[in-house]
Amino acid sequence: MRGADVFSRFVFNDSVSEQWEYVRNITLGTAADDSAVFDQYMPYYDIYDANVRCGRGAATSGPGTKTATVLAGNEIGFVVGRSADEPMEPYIIYHNGPGQAYLSPSPPNTTLDNYTGDGEWFKIGYLGAKNDTYWLTRDQTGMNFTIPASTPPGLYLLRVEHLYVRPTFNTTQFYIACAQINVIGPGGGKPGPLVKFPGAYNLSDPGIWVPDHIYEWPASGLLGYVSPGPKVWRG
Template identity: 80%
Template sequence: MFNNTVTEQWEYVRNITAGFAADDALAQDQYMPYYDIYDANIRCGRGAATSGPGTRTATVLAGDEVGFVVGRSADEPLEPYIIYHNGPGQAYLSRSPTDDLDGYEGDAEWFKIAYLGPKNDSYWLTRDQTGMNFILPRTTPPGKYILRVEHLYVRPAFNTTQFYIACAQIEVLGPGGGSPGPLVKFPGAYNLSDPGKLCHRCAAGP
């Protein structure tokens, strides 16, 4: 979503491939979550790092609101599609080192631009929402970026956190002036020992 318009599915968002449910090998769907935080697919979802060709690039102004809407749910085939899992939502940007954004696989640095955490002790800001909206920082340096959004379904068992990830292609216009940071890489930003995200008996929190 940009310019207050919900665009066509996969128009500006890199397409992903189908995956399997962790607890049902027969359940195969494009909207299944991802689990392996040490694999390159954690950048943009299954197969999406290389699915840039054919994806359009949205031109956005630094300081504007952008967002992602829920395309569909593997478990709920009827609209309205909502985020029904408990967990945080986050957004990252990674600037392409060249003008060839289609060919950029997101293997350079990323920086976080938004975080949606707990609303209270038992409820998350993302819960029951139809998507996630956030503001591009006004001082974001102009350039071509992959815009990454993720929602984490934080589960009580160790190493079962579900990642719902999508990446859009954008070109940011604006005065710049900012120095983004801290910088991370995917994979590498998360470890299984991280408290509150990936460990067992995780609490509601960042």
């Protein structure tokens, strides 16, 4: 195993949090290619399970997680935390693939700490190809996105995912995390399209089950890659 792109640190107001301070903690997982490797930093595969919302066990790890206040229109980010076999910082996004970010408002009469993410989500960011052979995420320490300026104020789960895209069916790896945020600002926007997790993706989506040339190193044709999920809402 080499690297694990787990996003445990949240970036807002020009500062980087401690691990799992604003990001919901995840539980242990087993490596798909080696059942003896059991670590918190394993990727996720089952896109039809509820854990695809925020990562393994994160639906119940809200209590005790801090909530960051973020001004709509500002940039936020996620930074890779400790990797299972990389004891020294800085950690980088090692695997090949795109990154995406989603928001889901906490329902009325539900505290954000206890919101499981079973409501509706809308996509606010996508990081795809830098050019035809290189991903924007490759060799970066994290991913940055902007909260759309007209996002309705309120409490949200902010979901980030990085895909290690692969050409064999059901082997694309998902690295997923959710931060808890309070969005402030004028609002006025109507986010959409709205999706649910699970349900937004299928294993046969061309952005998940990719052709060989998207996976092989050096990759080619990345500008033709189509990400899974809805279009980005920009406010």
